[in-house]
Amino acid sequence: MNKARRRQLSIFLGLAPALSVLTVLFVGPLALALIQSLGYAPIFGVREFPTLRFYTAVLGSTRFRLAFWYTMLYALVPTVLSTIFGTWLAVAARARMRGVRFLSFFVRLPLVVPYLVGAALVVALFANGGLVARVLFAVGIIQNTGDFPRILFSAGGWGIMLVYLFKQVPFTFVVVSSVLAGIGPELQEAARTLGASPWRAFRHVVLPRIFPGIVTSSLLVFAFNFQSYEIPLLLGPGFPGTLPVEALRRFQLPTIARRPEAMAYVMIITTLSGGILFLYLRAYRRWERSRGGV
Amino acid sequence: MSSISIRSLSKRYDSTPVLQDLDLDVESGCFFGLLGPSGCGKTTLLRLIAGLIEPDAGDILFDGQSVVDVPPERRRIGMVFQQHVLFPHMTVEENIAFGLRMRGTGLKAALPAVNDVLELVQLSGYNKRFPRQLSGGQQQRVALARAVVIDPVLLLLDEPLSNLDAKLRDDMRELLRSVQQRLGVTTICVTHDQTEAIELSDRMAVLFSDGIAQTGAPAELYERPANVQVAEFLGSTNLIPGTLVGTDHAESPIGRLRIREMAAAQCADGDAVQLNIRCEHIGMHPAGDEHQSQAWVRLPENHAFAEVVSSVYRGGFILYLVRSGSQTLRVIERSDRQFVPGARVVLRIPAEHVGVLPGPNGA
Numbered sequence: 171m172n173k174a175r176r177r178q179l180s181i182f183l184g185l186a187p188a189l190s191v192l193t194v195l196f197v198g199p200l201a202l203a204l205i206q207s208l209g210y211a212p213i214f215g216v217r218e219f220p221t222l223r224f225y226t227a228v229l230g231s232t233r234f235r236l237a238f239w240y241t242m243l244y245a246l247v248p249t250v251l252s253t254i255f256g257t258w259l260a261v262a263a264r265a266r267m268r269g270v271r272f273l274s275f276f277v278r279l280p281l282v283v284p285y286l287v288g289a290a291l292v293v294a295l296f297a298n299g300g301l302v303a304r305v306l307f308a309v310g311i312i313q314n315t316g317d318f319p320r321i322l323f324s325a326g327g328w329g330i331m332l333v334y335l336f337k338q339v340p341f342t343f344v345v346v347s348s349v350l351a352g353i354g355p356e357l358q359e360a361a362r363t364l365g366a367s368p369w370r371a372f373r374h375v376v377l378p379r380i381f382p383g384i385v386t387s388s389l390l391v392f393a394f395n396f397q398s399y400e401i402p403l404l405l406g407p408g409f410p411g412t413l414p415v416e417a418l419r420r421f422q423l424p425t426i427a428r429r430p431e432a433m434a435y436v437m438i439i440t441t442l443s444g445g446i447l448f449l450y451l452r453a454y455r456r457w458e459r460s461r462g463g464v
Numbered sequence: 465m466s467s468i469s470i471r472s473l474s475k476r477y478d479s480t481p482v483l484q485d486l487d488l489d490v491e492s493g494c495f496f497g498l499l500g501p502s503g504c505g506k507t508t509l510l511r512l513i514a515g516l517i518e519p520d521a522g523d524i525l526f527d528g529q530s531v532v533d534v535p536p537e538r539r540r541i542g543m544v545f546q547q548h549v550l551f552p553h554m555t556v557e558e559n560i561a562f563g564l565r566m567r568g569t570g571l572k573a574a575l576p577a578v579n580d581v582l583e584l585v586q587l588s589g590y591n592k593r594f595p596r597q598l599s600g601g602q603q604q605r606v607a608l609a610r611a612v613v614i615d616p617v618l619l620l621l622d623e624p625l626s627n628l629d630a631k632l633r634d635d636m637r638e639l640l641r642s643v644q645q646r647l648g649v650t651t652i653c654v655t656h657d658q659t660e661a662i663e664l665s666d667r668m669a670v671l672f673s674d675g676i677a678q679t680g681a682p683a684e685l686y687e688r689p690a691n692v693q694v695a696e697f698l699g700s701t702n703l704i705p706g707t708l709v710g711t712d713h714a715e716s717p718i719g720r721l722r723i724r725e726m727a728a729a730q731c732a733d734g735d736a737v738q739l740n741i742r743c744e745h746i747g748m749h750p751a752g753d754e755h756q757s758q759a760w761v762r763l764p765e766n767h768a769f770a771e772v773v774s775s776v777y778r779g780g781f782i783l784y785l786v787r788s789g790s791q792t793l794r795v796i797e798r799s800d801r802q803f804v805p806g807a808r809v810v811l812r813i814p815a816e817h818v819g820v821l822p823g824p825n826g827a
Contacts, residue, residue, distance in 0.1 A: 356545060356547060356549045357549060357551060359514075359516050359536075359545075359549075360543070360545060360549040360551075361551075361562070361566075362515075362516065362535070362536040362537050363514055363515075363516070363536050363537075363539075363541055363542070363543040363611075363620075364537075364542075364562050364563035364566055364610065364611075364614065365537045365538075365563050365566035365567050365614065366537055366562075366566045367535075367537055370566060374551075374562070375551055378553040379552070379553065461553040461554075
């Protein structure tokens with residue numbers, strides 16, 4: 171065996187453990203879901219491969235369209251808000267704004283708490299019999315705890331988005347803070363001496379520099395929100411659910427012959443999520459290239 | 465352009481005082497060099513003038529108007545930083561146009577001014593390049609162009625040449641001087657490099673951690689330093705302990721020396737002083753055969769026998785260490801006149817170059 175081949179083999183052997191895990195845990199199930207969604211699922215008594223029947227059934231339903239829009243709403247709004255608040259906190263913490271140091275310590279705490287605990291907290295606080303409702307009732311603002319606005323288990327998705335924000339503002343804060351730490355104050359100072367107000371110095375000079383961190387954190391946050399099912403299942407309305415919740419419900423239908431519809435949902439979620447992230451990343455890369463690739 | 469006055473300026477970082485009760489005046493249109501060792505507070509002073517930090521006490525006046533409460537973006541200053549600090553995501557022309565855009569001029573409208581300053585710093589045609597595509601010297605020239613394009617009333621330079629290699633530093637020094645003279649903008653340049661300060665400045669100040677030691681024209685500071693600290697900081701010099709004899713002579717380990725007229729104006733007969741003699745002001749000649757034994761030879765005033773201890777070749781000149789009596793002296797001589805270690809020489813020390821500094825240790 172010559173030297174080049176030996177080198178190739180050693181690279182392959184080095185990568186083999188990671189590739190095996192990736193294949194077993196990701197590519198394998200995805201391929202299985204694809205095959206089943208296209209009509210090959212003997213275990214469910216479906217042998218129609220290849221067919222797009224299950225995709226047509228899913229895509230043609232009102233339930234899917236509603237689920238899609240609510241999924242986008244629940245994914246996008248917390249992504250935008252956590253990006254804004256997390257970035258603002260990171261910038262304010264660096265500028266040593268009064269009180270922010272204290273706040274930035276507390277804002278990190280939710281990172282160590284599971285999402286489910288966040289959901290329990292939101293229920294304890296904002297349910298109709300929750301702490302906020304009781305306080306409002308106690309001070310006489312509402313006549314009955316049942317009068318408290320219904321923000322959980324409703325299509326508005328306030329509870330879902332609150333839990334996401336509870337976890338994702340700290341996440342964005344930590345990511346953007348670490349990027350900011352790599353940028354000294356000199357750029358901002360140079361901009362100030364050239365006539366930029368603090369806000370304009372931030373917008374024109376600092377923001378483009380921390381943009382990679384913002385893009386990374388928002389990509390991760392959006393991908394999680396789009397694909398997450400436990401929080402929408404716990405705090406969302408019975409109808410419509412988000413796409414992952416709908417997929418789960420399809421999977422739990424008593425008619426197992428319809429389970430390939432759940433797999434169609436899975437493939438659609440994966441494609442949509444991947445597509446949106448790809449377009450977002452491509453737009454960012456294009457912008458980055460126009461800025462000289464920095 | 466503006467005149468700058470600094471009155472009783474003080475600044476602390478936590479409990480450490482960096483500047484205390486500092487006063488300084490810079491005339492309009494002057495290139496003012498602020499020279500000092502690392503950590504003496506010169507960059508802090510520049511940042512205070514720029515408005516990037518606030519003083520604890522004192523005032524900063526531009527043309528007699530206090531600017532202490534004016535934010536940096538409204539002080540109309542141009543600043544060149546040590547590390548260039550170009551905006552990496554902007555092209556050269558966007559970097560230079562930045563200050564104009566912040567003043568409401570569009571990029572297109574700013575382009576003629578941008579091209580003018582690019583020509584001024586000899587970088588015409590570099591408009592579309594990004595900073596990472598430029599060398600260190602080019603980046604510093606863009607930083608200079610960016611600072612002057614806004615027509616500042618004051619140009620602040622923070623160690624502008626310290627990150628450049630020797631050749632680039634020479635080129636950039638010339639460029640800085642020519643740009644400043646052409647624009648006539650009041651300029652304060654902070655540096656720890658004495659050559660840079662002496663060559664560039666119309667006037668300069670030497671700043672130490674305890675405040676400004678001396679202000680004046682570069683030649684004045686070099687030739688007539690106010691104290692031992694300044695003398696040692698500016699160039700290579702010999703400080704010889706001595707005792708004043710009358711008002712025009714001093715006894716020293718190398719013999720009685722006539723001193724510069726009025727050099728001892730602040731001292732009295734019998735005072736212990738330090739005699740300051742620059743290395744290049746000492747003449748060195750081979751001792752003739754008759755001088756090989758100095759026992760019976762009387763030399764003229766301000767002459768002394770010495771023996772060469774060592775020599776270091778430094779390009780166009782040689783630095784000699786010579787011993788005369790109990791005193792070791794440094795002497796700079798042209799490299800075409802070489803003396804070997806052990807050679808006996810006669811030193812000639814012109815009276816006009818013998819300065820007197822107060823105190824036995826410069827205290």
